[in-house]
Amino acid sequence: MTSINPLRKFVDKVNQYPIWVSSKLMTWVFRYKVKLAGTTGIEVLHTDGKSATYRQKNKSKAQNHIGSVHAAAMALLAESCTGFIVGINLPADKLPLIKTMNLNYVKRATGDMTAVASLTDEQINLMQTTEKGEVNVKVVVQDATGIEPLLCEMIWAWVPKR
Secondary structure (H helix, E strand, C coil), X not given: CCCECHHHHHHHHHCCCCHHHHXXXXXHHHHHXXXXXXXXXXXXXXXXXXXXXXXXXXCHHHECCCCCECHHHHHHHHHHHHHHHHHHHCECCEEEEEEEEEEEECXXXXXXXXXXXXXXXXXXHHHHHCXXXXXXXXXXXECCCCCCCEEEEEEEEEEECC
């Protein structure tokens, strides 16, 4: 029997509040756990358990030399969003690990960045029923104009906790 992990319990609880409250609470907890996300200012906008939406504002601590969101901050945004959705769907006795990040920067970014990561029902079932494995998590990263300056492939694995 798999047990629900504490992060999923927290997400399910805060999703009962208005979205502006749940977003603030999830962002605060995420930034507390992932210090670099706090430095760059990543925000958790929403999750329904199957998908998650994150935002990286184009602020000075996350900018490159031309004034747009830095490539490393974009990578952190995509990795954080996919890791969060994987993390809330794993049983409490499993540990998520990033296995592969394939990033292709195809256009110049403008303004704030948004990432939306999602899992299929089959992927969630696999994560909850197998001892260890891996999934390719779909993530779309867009800038303020709606273009995708970054094309990502994120493969997450899980193993039993020791």
